[in-house]
Amino acid sequence: MRRFITSVFVFGLIIINSAFGEIPSPEPPANLIAEDHPWDHGDKIDLSWDLSIDDSKLVESYRIYSSTSSEVPFTVVTNISSGENSFIVEKLKRNQEYFFQVTAVGLDGQESTPARTEIAVVPTRQWFDGNRFSLAIITLIFCGSVFYWINHARKGRPLKIRKIAGLEAVDEAVGRATEMGRSCLFIAGIQDMNEIQTIAGITVLSRVAKTAAEFDARVEVPTSRSLVMTAARETVQASYLAAGRPDAYNEDNIYYVTDEQFGYVAYVQGMMVREKPAACFYMGAFFAESLILAETGNSIGAIQVAGTAMPAQLPFFVAACDYTLIGEEFFAASAYLSGEPDQLGSLKGQDVGKVIVMAGIIIGVTMLTVGMIAGIDTPFGSWLNDAVRFLRSVILT
Amino acid sequence: MKRTVPLIITALGGFVLIVAYFIPATQNWGEVAAIWFDILASIAFVLGGGNLIRIHLKKVSNKGAGWGYSLITIVAFLATLVVGLGKIGVHPSALYPNFPLSGEYRELGSPFWWLYEYAFKPLTATMFAMLAFYIASAAFRAFRAKNIEAILLLSTAFIILLGRTFAGVFLTSWMPDFLSGLRIENLTIYIMSVFNTAGNRAIMIGIALGIASTSLKVLLGVDRSYLGTGEK
Numbered sequence: 061m062r063r064f065i066t067s068v069f070v071f072g073l074i075i076i077n078s079a080f081g082e083i084p085s086p087e088p089p090a091n092l093i094a095e096d097h098p099w100d101h102g103d104k105i106d107l108s109w110d111l112s113i114d115d116s117k118l119v120e121s122y123r124i125y126s127s128t129s130s131e132v133p134f135t136v137v138t139n140i141s142s143g144e145n146s147f148i149v150e151k152l153k154r155n156q157e158y159f160f161q162v163t164a165v166g167l168d169g170q171e172s173t174p175a176r177t178e179i180a181v182v183p184t185r186q187w188f189d190g191n192r193f194s195l196a197i198i199t200l201i202f203c204g205s206v207f208y209w210i211n212h213a214r215k216g217r218p219l220k221i222r223k224i225a226g227l228e229a230v231d232e233a234v235g236r237a238t239e240m241g242r243s244c245l246f247i248a249g250i251q252d253m254n255e256i257q258t259i260a261g262i263t264v265l266s267r268v269a270k271t272a273a274e275f276d277a278r279v280e281v282p283t284s285r286s287l288v289m290t291a292a293r294e295t296v297q298a299s300y301l302a303a304g305r306p307d308a309y310n311e312d313n314i315y316y317v318t319d320e321q322f323g324y325v326a327y328v329q330g331m332m333v334r335e336k337p338a339a340c341f342y343m344g345a346f347f348a349e350s351l352i353l354a355e356t357g358n359s360i361g362a363i364q365v366a367g368t369a370m371p372a373q374l375p376f377f378v379a380a381c382d383y384t385l386i387g388e389e390f391f392a393a394s395a396y397l398s399g400e401p402d403q404l405g406s407l408k409g410q411d412v413g414k415v416i417v418m419a420g421i422i423i424g425v426t427m428l429t430v431g432m433i434a435g436i437d438t439p440f441g442s443w444l445n446d447a448v449r450f451l452r453s454v455i456l457t
Numbered sequence: 458m459k460r461t462v463p464l465i466i467t468a469l470g471g472f473v474l475i476v477a478y479f480i481p482a483t484q485n486w487g488e489v490a491a492i493w494f495d496i497l498a499s500i501a502f503v504l505g506g507g508n509l510i511r512i513h514l515k516k517v518s519n520k521g522a523g524w525g526y527s528l529i530t531i532v533a534f535l536a537t538l539v540v541g542l543g544k545i546g547v548h549p550s551a552l553y554p555n556f557p558l559s560g561e562y563r564e565l566g567s568p569f570w571w572l573y574e575y576a577f578k579p580l581t582a583t584m585f586a587m588l589a590f591y592i593a594s595a596a597f598r599a600f601r602a603k604n605i606e607a608i609l610l611l612s613t614a615f616i617i618l619l620g621r622t623f624a625g626v627f628l629t630s631w632m633p634d635f636l637s638g639l640r641i642e643n644l645t646i647y648i649m650s651v652f653n654t655a656g657n658r659a660i661m662i663g664i665a666l667g668i669a670s671t672s673l674k675v676l677l678g679v680d681r682s683y684l685g686t687g688e689k
Contacts, residue, residue, distance in 0.1 A: 286505030
């Protein structure tokens with residue numbers, strides 16, 4: 061009977077407390093520390109605090125406030141869930157003083173008294189971006205290997221480069237155009253000269269133009285950017301000069317059409333159908349126009365060689381062209397066609413990058429697999445999991 | 458000299474921007490360089506426009522193949538240029554009512570807006586729409602079962618295409634839960650997220666390394682064919 065009366069009394073208290081909103085507010089967090097985020101632009105501050113003693117029972121979240129002066133009212137930065145005891149405040153103004161406070165927010169939304177920073181913190185900019193440290197190391201290793209192999213090749217040591225069918229076909233295509241008495245069409249993509257694929261396309265053009273000059277074939281280069289037109293003219297002119305045929309160079313064969321993607325396609329397509337070039341080269345950055353151009357070239361029976369680093373356009377070129385340079389093959393074209401030791405050495409340096417990537421993939425996959433087998437709860441599994449997380453979030457991003 | 462100065466500018470600009478990427482104080486230098494490029498490119502517009510007029514006028518005067526198209530190009534180019542630059546039919550801005558050219562050149566209902574909406578947009582859409590037919594003809598050729606690889610390609614494409622349609626989902630919906638992995642929509646997801654992603658990433662890694670290597674060649678002046686010739 062006594063137990064029943066006690067139960068009713070406690071239950072009644074709870075009901076009364078709830079009705080009058082008297083659930084006790086949680087204890088505040090303690091020891092709030094604010095520090096400038098290291099190795100950044102000067103726009104972040106790291107906050108850390110000791111969890112409220114009610115963290116596991118009464119705390120729903122922690123609310124972070126900031127202010128630029130102790131006199132100015134604090135504004136809410138964000139809410140973070142209970143159990144978290146650190147936060148990085150971002151998008152702050154460099155060299156500006158900031159004050160922070162953190163409160164524990166109870167289950168009914170009631171806030172504790174705040175834990176405050178007594179001294180102002182100032183985000184400052186460092187001379188090096190620490191988030192990019194691993195990228196800097198990888199860049200140094202990669203550049204170093206390219207330097208090394210260029211130097212290696214300069215000493216006259218032989219380098220083995222695999223055959224690339226698409227590039228072997230360049231001379232064949234130009235030769236065929238000469239035999240048929242028709243022109244060669246070269247399209248250096250639809251991007252401007254600030255796109256590396258356009259530069260790679262122009263380097264292939266130099267070889268195509270040189271071969272055409274030797275064979276006395278006509279190369280037509282409609283461009284979709286004015287700067288590409290001027291660069292292509294310089295390139296083709298120099299190629300004709302190198303081939304000993306400066307008189308055969310005609311700058312009117314390299315001309316500007318329009319910047320507009322489909323306007324350009326309409327012109328080139330019409331020109332292809334009317335003039336029926338015997339060889340078509342598509343080397344550069346392409347988008348939706350890739351298939352329209354390549355299918356038109358296919359329909360007129362031209363021999364077609366394409367090269368691009370746009371993964372979405374590769375299937376279209378593979379389906380419609382005779383030869384396609386896929387990604388890195390396209391960038392290797394200049395070195396492959398020139399056969400210069402300096403350039404071939406850079407290809408070898410690229411292989412070192414591939415070895416690093418392969419090692420990273422094997423290490424990452426092995427660690428994740430072993431970690432899963434060992435179990436994330438075990439210290440070894442947890443360590444492997446943390447290592448994979450580091451690999452993914454620090455090195456890969 | 459004609460080659461050396463551009464090479465020095467390229468190398469200096471490139472290496473400074475690489476280093477600037479790692480130094481917070483200089484990280485906006487890349488944006489500044491991009492603005493410089495935009496200025497250069499906009500000046501080159503004049504060059505491009507002049508070239509366009511010259512080439513097509515020549516074609517018209519020579520009565521070369523397709524000279525009629527060249528005539529249409531010249532007329533369209535000049536009409537758009539005059540209407541756009543002259544802001545014909547555009548009302549002055551409310552802020553500067555005394556200046557007839559202060560209005561927005563794309564003002565609703567203006568001749569330039571009309572050209573854009575009723576000439577440019579439909580023509581562009583027409584060209585884009587043609588892509589569907591080209592995809593069909595390319596797919597027809599690519600999916601011919603000539604050898605093992607082509608058969609594999611055809612079967613995979615069949616599953617993916619079917620898996621993205623309502624009919625594909627309907628066809629295998631009868632499968633029990635323990636065989637749900639074999640339902641066409643799930644097979645599609647599996648192929649796209651495992652085989653396709655793996656292949657795509659391999660290509661992307663090759664591309665990234667190729668870009669880095671090509672950039673380095675250009676910056677070091679090892680590859681100078683884009684400047685005119687690879688000959689030294």
